[in-house]
Amino acid sequence: MSLILDHVGYIYGKGTNEEKRALDDVSLEIKEHEFIALIGRTGSGKSTLVQIFNGLEQPSEGTVYFNGRDISDKDFNKRELRGKVGLVFQYPEHQLFEETVIKDVQFGPGNMGFRPLDVEMYAFQALKDVGIGDELLDVSPLVLSGGQKRRVAIAGVLAMQPEILVLDEPMAGLDPVGRREILALLQKLYREKGMTIFFISHNMEEVAEVAGRVLVMDKGKIVLDGPPAKVFQYQKELEQIGLGVPQTVTLAGHLEERGWSFSEKPVTVHEMAAEILEKWNGGKNDS
Amino acid sequence: MKEKKGAFLRTEGLVHEYSRRDEEGNVTEIIRAVDGVDLSVEPGEFIAVLGANGSGKSTLAKHFNALLTPTDGVVYLDGKRTDQEENVLAIRQLAGMVFQNPDNQLVSNVVEEDVAFGPENLGVPTKEIRKRVKEGLESVGMYAYRKKSPNHLSGGQKQRVAIAGILAMQSGCIILDEATSMLDPMGRKSIIEQVLRLNKEKKITIILITHHMDEVVHADKVFVMKKGKVALSGTPRQVFGQAELLEECKVTLPEAAQIAEELYEHGMPVRTDILTMQELEEELERIFA
Numbered sequence: 109m110s111l112i113l114d115h116v117g118y119i120y121g122k123g124t125n126e127e128k129r130a131l132d133d134v135s136l137e138i139k140e141h142e143f144i145a146l147i148g149r150t151g152s153g154k155s156t157l158v159q160i161f162n163g164l165e166q167p168s169e170g171t172v173y174f175n176g177r178d179i180s181d182k183d184f185n186k187r188e189l190r191g192k193v194g195l196v197f198q199y200p201e202h203q204l205f206e207e208t209v210i211k212d213v214q215f216g217p218g219n220m221g222f223r224p225l226d227v228e229m230y231a232f233q234a235l236k237d238v239g240i241g242d243e244l245l246d247v248s249p250l251v252l253s254g255g256q257k258r259r260v261a262i263a264g265v266l267a268m269q270p271e272i273l274v275l276d277e278p279m280a281g282l283d284p285v286g287r288r289e290i291l292a293l294l295q296k297l298y299r300e301k302g303m304t305i306f307f308i309s310h311n312m313e314e315v316a317e318v319a320g321r322v323l324v325m326d327k328g329k330i331v332l333d334g335p336p337a338k339v340f341q342y343q344k345e346l347e348q349i350g351l352g353v354p355q356t357v358t359l360a361g362h363l364e365e366r367g368w369s370f371s372e373k374p375v376t377v378h379e380m381a382a383e384i385l386e387k388w389n390g391g392k393n394d395s
Numbered sequence: 396m397k398e399k400k401g402a403f404l405r406t407e408g409l410v411h412e413y414s415r416r417d418e419e420g421n422v423t424e425i426i427r428a429v430d431g432v433d434l435s436v437e438p439g440e441f442i443a444v445l446g447a448n449g450s451g452k453s454t455l456a457k458h459f460n461a462l463l464t465p466t467d468g469v470v471y472l473d474g475k476r477t478d479q480e481e482n483v484l485a486i487r488q489l490a491g492m493v494f495q496n497p498d499n500q501l502v503s504n505v506v507e508e509d510v511a512f513g514p515e516n517l518g519v520p521t522k523e524i525r526k527r528v529k530e531g532l533e534s535v536g537m538y539a540y541r542k543k544s545p546n547h548l549s550g551g552q553k554q555r556v557a558i559a560g561i562l563a564m565q566s567g568c569i570i571l572d573e574a575t576s577m578l579d580p581m582g583r584k585s586i587i588e589q590v591l592r593l594n595k596e597k598k599i600t601i602i603l604i605t606h607h608m609d610e611v612v613h614a615d616k617v618f619v620m621k622k623g624k625v626a627l628s629g630t631p632r633q634v635f636g637q638a639e640l641l642e643e644c645k646v647t648l649p650e651a652a653q654i655a656e657e658l659y660e661h662g663m664p665v666r667t668d669i670l671t672m673q674e675l676e677e678e679l680e681r682i683f684a
Contacts, residue, residue: 120547121547126543126544126547128547147579148579149551149579149581149582150549150550150551150552150554150555150577150578150579150582151548151549151551151552155549155550198550198577199496202496251415253448253449254448254449255448277550277577280550280576280577281495281573281576281577281606282448282606283446283447283448283450283606283645283646284606284608284645284646284647285447285645285647286447286448287606310551310577310578310579310580310583312580313650347581350579350581350582351579351580351581352580352581352584355609355650355651355672356650356654358672359651359672359675359676362672362676363676363679366676366680377650377653377654377657378657380654381654381657381658381661384654384658384663384679385658385661385663387683388658388663388682388683391683
């Protein structure tokens, strides 16, 4: 899997008085088996960017290459792209519409031109992957809990056998336990299935915990790109563009003012606790 | 028991049941979303409601401004029963609600008209409406978008417009039902600060339904819902002190409390009732001094 954006720009309502630039000269390469988080303020272009990935929006400028091929080529199979780049929208459970869970999950792969037997198999496997038990296959999606509905919606995309799973705020609106479940699911798909994962989030703590690479968007541009432990050291810059850092980074900054030192400010609760404990135990050994 | 007379909002034995029906309209299942809730909120209080998805918190909140009426029990807002038709308009004017999904709330094709919709329905004079629309949009950072169509806005921007609409109504009580779920951290912080300011300066009663624990630490009172009942209530410190009960309610501790807990488990003599990073910082300063 390889997805490359080469100098991509996007302008909404081109030629009208509502013209608005959503993406500005974005160049980006997503490689096989990456776990990427995209952060940015509301309206910074994040959702537009991910809709460019699977051809749902056509860039106004620049080129998108999927597995080395320009996706705007006439003979490029757009339908196949929609399946290979699996996009999970915000609040995807609002789009569940079939009578039963299994039918809903079969809908996507059914449209991909797979053989009926494969459609069934892919749907069963996807539901298994997201942790929806057999007893729920024939119930109406409407009776499921919020977290379950969300997982069914994700299964509907997984069943299309994507090479990369792209999720627009997959944890939004879920309770802490539901959030944990989705995070654990993404980690499982990444680790066990070897999938490439790309998700948008507003929760810096969660981003720091799971992502291997963080992209920061501001006004349609990617302004920072790197592992969370590096990107979140740019506290001042992130705050200037209206974003934040994990709370532990802020705490570490305050502690530095009090004379502590960190080689790199901890970005997760565990890292922070470990740093403090190390100081505590080190202090004890000294005395 | 607290004296109930002065309560701004009071529920007594509140029950709400949804029924599911088959194609012929026969009831197939009855779901008790709210199951015997007694609570009272004083005027000017800042209340937070926590609980897992499906615990009944949104259903409960919809009773506070008469969007739903009780299957059983009574709800009073400012002394008015919500199940009496003649009270409904007064109650909605008194308590404005912002929902999780702004698409269900935006009604107009132009942002500023949408914000004006609420006060217009209250009969506010035009000049005053213009002022309130401007202030409301400015306070959520959306004034530059006033002439745009809400359809062209992102989810988080729509949420801000919905909040501006409620601010413009200047009601005595604001109910926020996960209304910041799609906002970026700064957007969320500025909305929460705005709401806290209204609470402190104008004594507006705030009822905040949220999954963000850091929004809860400043509340006067916290209610934690589980399976339609209030499982836990008290000040944030009292509530977050009940780690086991919270886990049963699927509510997590604030990050600072999580760190303190981990330190405590590894033998460090830290206070176990820490809620904020500032408290943790002070505690570390004390320990390492």
